[in-house]
Amino acid sequence: MGKQVTEMLKGTLEGIVLAILSGRSAYGYEITAWLREKGFTDIAEGTIYALLIRIEQRGLVDVERVPSEKGPPRKVYSLNAQGQEHLEEFWKTWSFLAERLEQLHQGGR
Amino acid sequence: MGKQVTEMLKGTLEGIVLAILSGRSAYGYEITAWLREKGFTDIAEGTIYALLIRIEQRGLVDVERVPSEKGPPRKVYSLNAQGQEHLEEFWKTWSFLAERLEQLHQGGR
DNA sequence: ACAGCTATTCAGTGTTACTATGTACTGGTA
DNA sequence: TACCAGTACATAGTAACACTGAATAGCTGT
Numbered sequence: 001m002g003k004q005v006t007e008m009l010k011g012t013l014e015g016i017v018l019a020i021l022s023g024r025s026a027y028g029y030e031i032t033a034w035l036r037e038k039g040f041t042d043i044a045e046g047t048i049y050a051l052l053i054r055i056e057q058r059g060l061v062d063v064e065r066v067p068s069e070k071g072p073p074r075k076v077y078s079l080n081a082q083g084q085e086h087l088e089e090f091w092k093t094w095s096f097l098a099e100r101l102e103q104l105h106q107g108g109r
Numbered sequence: 110m111g112k113q114v115t116e117m118l119k120g121t122l123e124g125i126v127l128a129i130l131s132g133r134s135a136y137g138y139e140i141t142a143w144l145r146e147k148g149f150t151d152i153a154e155g156t157i158y159a160l161l162i163r164i165e166q167r168g169l170v171d172v173e174r175v176p177s178e179k180g181p182p183r184k185v186y187s188l189n190a191q192g193q194e195h196l197e198e199f200w201k202t203w204s205f206l207a208e209r210l211e212q213l214h215q216g217g218r
Numbered sequence: 219a220c221a222g223c224t225a226t227t228c229a230g231t232g233t234t235a236c237t238a239t240g241t242a243c244t245g246g247t248a
Numbered sequence: 249t250a251c252c253a254g255t256a257c258a259t260a261g262t263a264a265c266a267c268t269g270a271a272t273a274g275c276t277g278t
Contacts, residue, residue, distance in 0.1 A: 004202045007120030010265050019213040029225050047266050071224035072274045093113045104128040119234050138256050156235055180255035181243050
């Protein structure tokens, strides 16, 4: 989609991934494919993997190595309690921003 | 509000400022004060001035120096045609993101 | 042996917002 | 007069994050 989305994704992409993981556990390649399906065509694989490592190091997710039938072993991530809490914070922040932008969009001010 | 908002503002703050300027022209100090009122308490003045210079250099706004009764001269910014176009692009990008996040928030997936 | 899909990693780059500070003009007050 | 608060703008250095591009590795089918 271009540079505009790239900048806008900063901060939100992490929330998106946490939200995905809040439904069920998943691995990087799967998440990337899912995002592409949903229209995030420009998100690079490398970006997702880097993000996953980041949230792992912050202790927001648990990781399990699972062998794959189709290739090298997968790193399956699942949201833990701390991650759940972080996700809730994310939704609060997002709502705050979304509300204000909604007002601005509606000619408000 | 914290680090989460800081990251999320990347990419959106520019759109917010353009949206403000789409209503009427304004200068930096005024914009900062307005944002603070609206709850963006953590936005530093320096951030707004840097952003204004950026969008000026990209040709999205026109600038006029206006003397002030209360201090040094103001740099009054107003959105030009190119800026208006950029703002519309911004709203498209924002809507794209907001829709998908809305779906994710509603337990969807 | 090789191509193609699956799956992960990493070094280097660009953009953006924050921190902290400095400059400058005006009006009020001790 | 000297000082301070409010108004108004600017900037150097830092941190965080997504992207680019490439490399590595396992499995299947021809």
